[in-house]
Amino acid sequence: MRRPVVDPEQCIGSATCASVCPEVFKLDLENKSSVLPGVDYEQYEKKIEEAIKLCPVAAIRWEEYQTQEYQSGEF
Numbered sequence: 001m002r003r004p005v006v007d008p009e010q011c012i013g014s015a016t017c018a019s020v021c022p023e024v025f026k027l028d029l030e031n032k033s034s035v036l037p038g039v040d041y042e043q044y045e046k047k048i049e050e051a052i053k054l055c056p057v058a059a060i061r062w063e064e065y066q067t068q069e070y071q072s073g074e075f
């Protein structure tokens with residue numbers, strides 16, 4: 001399985017991702033984008049791909065993870 005991740009060092013808070021896919025991306029109090037937990041990311045694959053493409057600093061990427069890791073809260 002995979003999920004999107006945002007590099008907070010790169011994110012400049014443009015909010016493009018949150019506009020394109022508010023179901024997955026949300027800006028935090030420091031104006032950095034974060035990925036909402038517990039979302040069926042595959043369901044929003046097209047919108048996430050769009051956010052990845054439109055991010056001005058290429059801060060978003062896909063990351064593979066094991067279902068067990070997700071369930072045990074290791075990330």
Ligand code: SF4
Nearest residue numbers: 011012014015017055
């Ligand atoms: S589009 Fe990129 S730079 Fe803009 S808020 Fe999202 S991750 Fe940050």
